[in-house]
Amino acid sequence: MKMVFTTIFSLAVLGIQLLPAPLMAMDTEFTGFLETRHNAQVKSPNDILASETLARLELTACQGNFTAFGAVNLSANHLLEDESGIRLHEGYLDYALGNTTIRAGRQIIIWGQSDGIRVVDNVSPLDYSENITRDFDEMRMAVDALNLQYASGWGDLQLLWIPIYKSGEQPSKDSPWYLGGYGDNEVLPDNEPDDPFKDSELALRYALYLSGMDLAFSYFYTWNDFPCYQRSGTVLEPVYDRIHILGAEFSKPLGEFVFRVEAAYFAGSLVQGYDDDYFTSQKDRVKWLTGLDWYPGNDWTLSWQYAQNHILNSGSGLSENKCTKTVTLSISKDLFREKLTLSAFGYMDIDIKDRLVRLTAEYQFIDNLEVFLGTDIFAGDRTGSYGRYKDNTQVWTKIKYHF
Amino acid sequence: MLNQPEKRCNVYPLIYFFAVCILFLSPLVNGKAAAAPLTGRDIMVMVDEAPDGDDRRSTIEMVLINRRDKKRVRRMSSFGKDYGKDTKKLMGFKKPMDIKGTSFLSWEYDDPSRDDDKWLYMPALRKVRRISGASTNDYFMGSDFTYDDMGDRNVDEDEHTLIGEETVDGHDCWRIKSIPKEDDSLYDEKLLWVSKDAHKTIKAEYYDAQGLIKTYTVEDLREHQGFWTVFKMKMENHREKHTTLMTLSNLEYNTGVDNGFFSVNTISRGHLR
Secondary structure, three states: HHHHHHHHHHHHHHHHHHOOOOOOEEEEEEEEEEEEEEEEEEEOOOOOOEEEEEEEEEEEEEOOOOEEEEEEEEEEEEOOOOHOEEEEEEEEHHHHEEEEEEEEEEEEOOOOOOOOOOOOOOOEEEEOOOOOOOOOHEEEEEEEEEEEEEEEOOOEEEEEEEEEOOOOOOOOOOEEEOOOOOOOOEEOOOOOOOOOOOEEEEEEEEEEEEEEEEEEEEEEEOOOOEEEEEEOOOEEEEOOEEEEEEEEEEEHHHHHHHEEEEEEEEEEEEEEEOOOOEEEEEEEEEEEEEEEEEEEEEOOOEEEEEEEEEOOOOOOOOOOOEEEEEEEEEEEEEOOOOOEEEEEEEEOOOOOOOOEEEEEEEEEEEOEEEEEEEEEEEEOOOOOOOOHHHHHEEEEEEEEEOO | OHHHHHHHHHHHHHHHHHHHHHHHHHHHHOOOOOOOOOOHHHHHHHHHOOOOOEEEEEEEEEEEEEOOOOEEEEEEOOOOOOOOEEEEEEEEEEEEEEHOHHHHHHHEOOOOOOEEEEEEEOOOOOEEEOOOOOOOOOEOOOOOOEEEEHHHHHHHHEEEEEEEEEEOOHHHHHEEEEOOOOOOOHHHHEEEEOOOOOEEEEEEEEOOEEEEEEEEEEEEEEOOOOOOEEEEEEEEEEOOEEEEEEEEEEEEOOOOHHHOOHHHHHHOOOOOO
């Protein structure tokens, strides 16, 4: 069903883009980008870890209070050919009336104040098919949702209804980022929640943007993004379960600094366990993050974050640590009138001391044409989230043309 | 009964006397005599308070020209509305395409001790980010204009001295020397030429300890919808041999834009028209 919907919508967006402008009474705009990116392993045998050419075609059409937006990805994956193809990235219709906006369709929804770490930002799942080495914006996956926003002098209210469940993406078995599955165990096919009413997800967010501070509170009634597995006879059965997530966000500018905090309470979060066999366990958890951004001027931006992920009343045999502590540091500098941007972003697990450091140089040769060079350095203990990929430390290049 | 109207008529000379007294005394009540000479600060307050409607919208195009005459173009939609001496501004970037859709909202306060509130919407991240309002010395979009140059600086952050009068491009001007009161500016000194008619700065020179850094000139100043308006201006950076031409078009004053427009909700929709 999803496939049919995606195909029809993608063809419709492409068809509209091919229509000559005079035939279209609406105020339309055709934009997008073309990029090619290639990643190579640093250590022998210097395998190609990612290689893709992607065209994103975007169409925006406005008529009165309506705005339609469609974005289609035409992808040629040179490493994993099965992942080539046409996909609807986003496609929605906006209706704005006074202070109210309704957005219906496939859309990316991002909450929260943090960079690169998810605390309250749980609506759009992530594509981990290349771990976290893709740009954050490219890892986001759109959800099919009805999104109602009401803005008033007292704050912005957002209500979401997501009738179609969307799980996150893991690396496929052919991918150099695949870490192995569940040994020799036979795994039943995914039985994702699929009833658009009974299994739908609901969310509510209320945000206040005040002079000198921002505040937001949210509630999300959702499912776990990825299945956990439990023994069912001779096979492993994927399990999905409901989670209630309560979130709060706060940010405040202090001179050259912006101070940020966000926290979320997950009631009934499903955790994978392995004792003598695979099992699942429902645990409450608390995630929180504090961060400080510094804008010292002269085109420097520095940012620091500290985050904790606590599983409450954790028992033995869980695949996650009871408490994970992560620190991130980000430094960015624009040079030559914003033609060259040098940046570094690093994650470190404080207990395991494994880390990922991404160094990037972005140069704008001419308006709309950018060339990127970068490296992703994984280091530390192989039991850690980053250290386990230390063989995949890579150098990469990307050329991106916007139109 | 017949005498009563006469009694009432006798009050008029008294009212006239008090009215004349108030008229003559009022400059003293304000702390200065009517004929007192203008100071540099008075002139810069006039520039700051020059009428420009209650709100305004325009398209701004910046052409960045480097020493090899290569050009880069930035285009944006700009909206502004006054709330007393404070201003709310919203900018939506149209060009270049890699930043198209980026929007910037600022609530700018006249009180120099109060930091502006600023938010940035990045379309790639689909996220509104609060950013610091303190660093106004950064260059805007790689141009030769800093945020301060574009009017973010409060009049009383500089000491202004009227140092003469001159004619520039046919405009009678006051010549003002402005020196920052604190060490928070890129410049040690600014020389400003302010049009006596338009109350607009039509030329400026920016200096630091090494000498002249930049020259600002107005190339198109005229009245539009009853307000003096700078339609085209140029900033030349002499050290870097870099120039920025800024042009305004589609300008409208007093559009009656709703207060709710200058909100985070507007920029977070991502399709600013």
